[in-house]
Amino acid sequence: MTNPHWQTDVATRRIERRNAAERRFKLLGLGAIVLSLAFLALLLFIMLKNGLGGLDWDFLSGTDSTSPDVAGVWGATKGSLLTMLVTLLLSFPMGVLAAIYLEEFAPKNRWIDLVEVSINNLAAVPSIIFGLLGLAVFINTLDMPRSSPLVGGLTLALMTMPVIVISGRNAIKAVPPSIRDAALAVGASKVQTVFHHVLPLALPGILTGTIIGMARALGETAPLLMIGMRAFVVTPPGGVTDPSSVLPMQIFLWSDEIDTGFVQNTSAAIIVLLVFLLAMNGIAIYLRNKFEVRW
């Protein structure tokens, strides 16, 4: 069995060397992962260390203030919720309808190619550009109330819609053609097939994508900075046209404060924001695992 050429000193040493290189390479890969995860752990640890002490009921129910001891996040949280509501109400129906059209009905022509290219590009356009769009169109041209959840939600909806369209198309594509054929064969029209059979089956996937898009919108700061949502707002907004702040903006504003008491507030607000995001992603993963069908 054994080849005498492999038993020489030279050959053994070469194999040793190659095996050592193999181990080094593997360790390098492991090191890269450990380093990335260590950074994540450090970030979370520092935020928890600085912020946990500040998390109490007064903080969760209070509103912004110039004094770190009485400042709270409820005003910003409510602003975030209102903004997200506007974003969801606009981007979800729009995104789902556009995905259905592009996947099921669109003819192959140049216009549709243009739509596809612009959706793919919009998903990669820096968020700050959407802020510039919101400022130029919603505030300067249409004269909508500055710093309101309405304008913030509209801007974020434009940003979120491509994400929903892309994930929606993938979910619709994953529904096997046999389902469509079966519905068409018993006499359903094309529209009935899509709305009664394809859409319900694709819905878990679409919802997962929507939640992930919404989570991204919830953490977004830059476009909202452009449309002036950095006001100092003491009373929580009562409606979508009242001036308000949002959670990430509150974090940004507090991080600028010189008073060291705000370090705790900022970190605590970050914990609140991360808890929201974690919950949303958790729901998305749960939906995916529970309803995903492998055909």
Added chain:
Amino acid sequence: MILTGVLLAVIGLGLVGWFAARGRARLLYSGRGSMHSMPNYHGWHMALWIIVPALIAWTAWSAIMPGLVDGVVMADPAAASLPADAMHRNAIMAEARTLAANPDAAAFNPEARTIAEPLRAATTRYGLIGALIIGIVAFAGGAFGFTRIRPDFRARTHVERAVLGLLLLASLMAILTTFGIVASLLFEAGMFFKDVSPIAFLTGTHWSPGNAIGTDIDDNFGAVPLFWGTIYIGAIIAMVVAIPLGLMSAIFLTQYASHRVRRWVKPILEILAGIPTVVYGYFAALTVAPIIRDFGATLGMANPSTESALAAGLVMGVMIIPFVSSMADDALAAVPRAMSDGSLALGATKSETIKKVLLPAALPGIVAGVMLAISRAIGETMIVVMAAGAAARLSANPFASMTTVTYQIVQMLTGDQEFNSPKTLSAFALGLVLFIVTLVLNIIALRVVKKFREAYD
């Protein structure tokens, strides 16, 4: 106020129409095959006939009503005392509008109070006229829809055509958004380039918009230091961190890790991409920047600044890791199994196969992924706003404070200056440059990825 109520009333009417038409269609139903469409479709058909024309009327009326109201108010004797200056007059009108909606509101101009009353009267009158017109349209549409309910009427075909129109409209939103971005950036940047020559903007090396007054305006809008800062932080420092770490993580996870490890580690790694950028920015400013400043001091740096290109770039790099990693993951997965199997069968070790066969084969995909990562890094805003600093300088010193395009956009638009000053408009010119650069990077990268996929399919 009245118009909002009208909108709700129209929707309510549509609901009533839906039930009425469905009920009527049910009465016509006399057995299997007696009707072309199900009663529900007759309901939808009628509801559409009520709501769509009324909505069109509503939109049209909302657009023309303010003009009509203003006309009446201007003709009122109380408006005679208003100043002729358009800007001042608009301010008073805006105040009067607030007063008309809420009489207890505060007003700075006494004129606003005098015209608030005629304004309210005119608003109410035109609101009622509008409500009447919209109501007539809704009823006419509904009546027309109702008369069409017959057993052989193809309600389903009509409703489905409307649904298709709606779907098409939704997908056109994407084009509309792109068009809106391009148009608004071009328009505002065009105003800026009326004052500042584009060549001076793109090639000048001195950036201090604060001093920009008078004739030397061109000299203060040289954006090269901003471009350099953006490239240095986003495309150099961040990539030096993100490419090795992301690529090695992808290699380890796809080639070495067991299935179980991969299933747990990958989602945890993805958390890095899900953390909001403002959190990274705070972390960079609070934790990373002081460490780097102290490190700079031990290197013998004379008075290193807290804000440094290195702090921003490092943290940005970490943020991009999962992105590079998942792009590399896809690229490696697209390489046919036979290629690595062939190399392994010849006796190459796993790492030799990866280095000599897999990586070269996956290179186009990886390069495209890196381009997308760069496009994301240079558009990143919050990290640089919080950690990179405001000093526009051309320097290769990573410990120096450096500014970027996105930082300056934020800076120019969050101050308190009037909207049409060159300083404010410069933000849109910078935005235009950013948009074009990221667009080009994305288009090239997406094309490379597509070609690369086809090559191995």
